[in-house]
Amino acid sequence: MSTPIDTxxxxxxxxxxxxxxxxxxAYEAQxxxxxxxxxxxxxxxxVVETVKASNLRGRGGAGFPTGMKWGFIPQDNPNxxxxxxNADESEPGTCKDTPLMMxxxxxxxxxxxxxxxxxxxxxxxxxxxxxxxxxxxxxQRAVQEAYLAGHLGAxxxxxxxxxxxxxxxxxxAYICGExxxxxxxxxxxxxxxxxxxxxxxxxxxxxSPTVINNVESIASVPSIIDxxxxxxxxxxxxxxxxxGIFSLSxxxxxPGQFEAPLGITLRELIxxxxxxxxxHELKFWTPGGSSTPLLTAEHxxxxxDFEGVAGVGSMLGTRALQIFDETTCVVRAVLRxxxxxxxxxxxxxxxxxxxxxxxxxxxxxLEQGQGSESDLDLLDDVCDNILGRSFCALGDGATSPITSxxxxxxxxxxxxxxxxxxxxxxEASTVFAREGxxx
Amino acid sequence: MSxxxxxxxxxxxxDDTTAGAVSTTQVNADRLPxxxxxxxxxxxxxxxxxxxxxxxMLHLVQSAEGQVTSRGIEACAEILGISAAEVSGVATFYTxxxxxxxxxxxxxxxxxxxxxxxxxxxxxxxxxxHLDLGNDETTPAEDxxxxxxxxxxxxxxxxxxxxxxxxxxxxxxxxxxxxxxTLVDDLRSGAEVTSTRGPRLVTWREAERVLAGFxxxxxxxxxxxxxxxxxxxxxxxxxxWTAPSVAEAAQAADVKDQGADKAEGETTAGKAGGAxxxxxxxxxxxxxxxxxxxxxxxxxxxxxxxxx
Numbered sequence: 001m002s003t004p005i006d007t008x009x010x011x012x013x014x015x016x017x018x019x020x021x022x023x024x025x026a027y028e029a030q031x032x033x034x035x036x037x038x039x040x041x042x043x044x045x046x047v048v049e050t051v052k053a054s055n056l057r058g059r060g061g062a063g064f065p066t067g068m069k070w071g072f073i074p075q076d077n078p079n080x081x082x083x084x085x086n087a088d089e090s091e092p093g094t095c096k097d098t099p100l101m102m103x104x105x106x107x108x109x110x111x112x113x114x115x116x117x118x119x120x121x122x123x124x125x126x127x128x129x130x131x132x133x134x135x136x137x138x139x140q141r142a143v144q145e146a147y148l149a150g151h152l153g154a155x156x157x158x159x160x161x162x163x164x165x166x167x168x169x170x171x172x173a174y175i176c177g178e179x180x181x182x183x184x185x186x187x188x189x190x191x192x193x194x195x196x197x198x199x200x201x202x203x204x205x206x207x208s209p210t211v212i213n214n215v216e217s218i219a220s221v222p223s224i225i226d227x228x229x230x231x232x233x234x235x236x237x238x239x240x241x242x243x244g245i246f247s248l249s250x251x252x253x254x255p256g257q258f259e260a261p262l263g264i265t266l267r268e269l270i271x272x273x274x275x276x277x278x279x280h281e282l283k284f285w286t287p288g289g290s291s292t293p294l295l296t297a298e299h300x301x302x303x304x305d306f307e308g309v310a311g312v313g314s315m316l317g318t319r320a321l322q323i324f325d326e327t328t329c330v331v332r333a334v335l336r337x338x339x340x341x342x343x344x345x346x347x348x349x350x351x352x353x354x355x356x357x358x359x360x361x362x363x364x365x366l367e368q369g370q371g372s373e374s375d376l377d378l379l380d381d382v383c384d385n386i387l388g389r390s391f392c393a394l395g396d397g398a399t400s401p402i403t404s405x406x407x408x409x410x411x412x413x414x415x416x417x418x419x420x421x422x423x424x425x426x427e428a429s430t431v432f433a434r435e436g437x438x439x
Numbered sequence: 440m441s442x443x444x445x446x447x448x449x450x451x452x453x454d455d456t457t458a459g460a461v462s463t464t465q466v467n468a469d470r471l472p473x474x475x476x477x478x479x480x481x482x483x484x485x486x487x488x489x490x491x492x493x494x495x496m497l498h499l500v501q502s503a504e505g506q507v508t509s510r511g512i513e514a515c516a517e518i519l520g521i522s523a524a525e526v527s528g529v530a531t532f533y534t535x536x537x538x539x540x541x542x543x544x545x546x547x548x549x550x551x552x553x554x555x556x557x558x559x560x561x562x563x564x565x566x567x568x569h570l571d572l573g574n575d576e577t578t579p580a581e582d583x584x585x586x587x588x589x590x591x592x593x594x595x596x597x598x599x600x601x602x603x604x605x606x607x608x609x610x611x612x613x614x615x616x617x618x619x620x621t622l623v624d625d626l627r628s629g630a631e632v633t634s635t636r637g638p639r640l641v642t643w644r645e646a647e648r649v650l651a652g653f654x655x656x657x658x659x660x661x662x663x664x665x666x667x668x669x670x671x672x673x674x675x676x677x678x679x680w681t682a683p684s685v686a687e688a689a690q691a692a693d694v695k696d697q698g699a700d701k702a703e704g705e706t707t708a709g710k711a712g713g714a715x716x717x718x719x720x721x722x723x724x725x726x727x728x729x730x731x732x733x734x735x736x737x738x739x740x741x742x743x744x745x746x747x
Contacts, residue, residue: 133637134657144654171535189490
């Protein structure tokens with residue numbers, strides 16, 4: 001390869017540190033809204049084709065090809081078309097869309113306009129979780145500025161294309177990150193998932209054709225239009241093209257955001273983060289949030305792309321790399337995630353509603369050193385009755401940390417029984433623990 | 440719905456007997472101020488279908504009332520043409536809606552796994568002690584002191600700043616038990632406090648107004664990003680790493696194109712360890728079926744623009 005791709009490739013994050021980066025002036029000074037003008041000069045179909053050719057795959061976790069999703073919108077359907085941005089970033093460990101919207105909300109707004117134009121929507125919504133107030137302020141301001149500049153509203157820059165964009169704050173429900181629950185929530189209802197089919201592309205918001213995309217997917221669109229599908233696809237691996245934001249948190253020396261071509265490894269990322277915190281070693285990690293099965297130090301060199309992570313039995317998810325060292329009790333970690341899923345289960349389907357409740361009971365007993373080894377089989381049995389039998393992916397996700405941790409750390413579960421409780425010092429795992437403290 | 444003692448047993452309204460209960464018994468006797476009602480109507484009008492406004496409308500009710508009140512629920516129901524039970528059903532589903540009065544400051548401590556392990560559990564314990572509160576409880580009203588509602592919260596999308604707290608949903612990053620107690624002491628005394636990635640703190644009711652879609656003009660306060668958000672970008676700048684230029688990308692594609700007949704795939708794909716085709720997941724299969732991938736690999740210059 002004559003021009004190897006650099007280890008880090010800041011595109012979306014490139015302007016995050018610019019002076020008043022959230023303003024229209026700062027964004028336009030860096031070439032912002034150039035892609036919009038280019039897109040408006042194209043046929044909508046050509047915009048869809050460009051995104052298809054880039055092989056951009058959804059950045060919200062599932063990795064479905066974005067352009068193909070757009071292509072599913074039936075243009076002969078007489079109902080209005082809608083674009084909804086999923087900005088309900090709530091998957092534990094995931095923290096990439098939030099800084100993006102805070103630092104450069106116009107990247108998202110420009111992406112929304114181009115994407116809505118591509119699917120011929122005249123109404124778009126950014127559904128943003130309510131618990132990130134300053135991000136919401138920045139989005140509101142960006143949308144207001146975009147209207148004043150003529151990037152939004154009627155007859156955008158004389159193109160004949162009109163778009164209304166509403167920033168919509170949620171109210172605290174993890175389940176609303178699930179796209180059909182998000183639609184119910186956006187319709188002013190309890191956020192509970194819908195049975196599919198019909199898929200949102202056919203019957204989404206107000207039973208009309210709707211595209212729902214993650215923030216990072218939509219924010220990637222301006223760069224693809226501006227620099228081309230070929231440019232985007234020059235980064236990444238064979239079936240996982242382009243760049244993505246990798247979020248490192250936990251027991252590394254310097255947690256943070258790293259934008260790199262898909263396929264970078266955790267070993268490379270930990271090195272960039274200054275290594276594991278001094279005197280400690282990697283124990284387990286999530287590749288893409290708590291709903292993706294745990295991996296261990298043996299997976300340091302797995303390429304972080306859709307295929308690579310799937311190849312070792314987990315999922316790339318949202319590239320939310322939560323890193324835990326040997327001071328961390330895996331049972332405590334998994335119990336806490338399970339309590340989260342129980343709390344966030346929407347109650348619509350029995351396997352998830354009842355199953356997550358029983359998982360918490362069983363895990364809590366184990367963590368306290370009660371119960372017996374057969375409880376591990378019970379956990380396995382309950383997980384087996386949730387996975388694939390729930391209405392949506394929340395139930396599936398709830399089983400991931402449990403089955404993977406029992407697989408990798410069975411002895412640690414049993415140690416709680418022989419020890420009569422948790423053998424770990426919870427002080428030692430904190431960031432403010434005295435240096436050199438250990439379990 | 441007739442005012443009666445049965446009101447507490449209406450399906451979906453069965454929390455009515457608890458403190459700060461929402462009751463449907465005071466219809467018409469106690470209406471929201473006209474100005475608030477008009478703003479609720481304004482929210483509903485933002486949407487192609489009015490009911491979409493319900494979540495922001497309930498945020499506005501909280502801003503005006505300090506909690507979700509029965510007259511707030513009645514107003515939403517009236518404006519949207521749905522029943523109070525339907526509104527109540529929504530209000531009870533989402534954790535940000537509170538059916539008891541919230542203090543001047545809602546203080547959240549993330550106790551989801553990563554923050555808990557990094558110190559969130561110890562911070563939450565310390566604050567419960569320090570404020571003499573349980574979860575989701577509020578300090579009693581005292582002359583000259585602001586009130587605080589303490590709650591443990593789920594992952595708030597700031598994991599690279601763990602342990603994380605929030606005050607009225609503004610970020611308070613990299614907390615310790617000591618900085619947490621100082622924070623709540625400052626809040627109670629009325630001292631000005633600034634979010635680590637945001638503006639000077641406003642009250643919970645003022646914050647709820649922003650969530651209802653009425654901006655407060657503080658967007659320009661605070662930094663563009665915190666240091667952790669900028670870390671990768673800084674390292675890239677130090678090492679001279681950038682995304683490829685369009686020309687470099689085209690050159691790389693040419694090389695790949697020429698080698699396509701002989702090579703198994705592109706260089707970077709070698710790292711993937713070649714997941715066997717038979718193990719493809721549904722979405723991978725979808726990628727293959729789309730033809731987009733194949734078209735690109737065969738001819739990288741075919742961006743689709745010619746198809747238009």
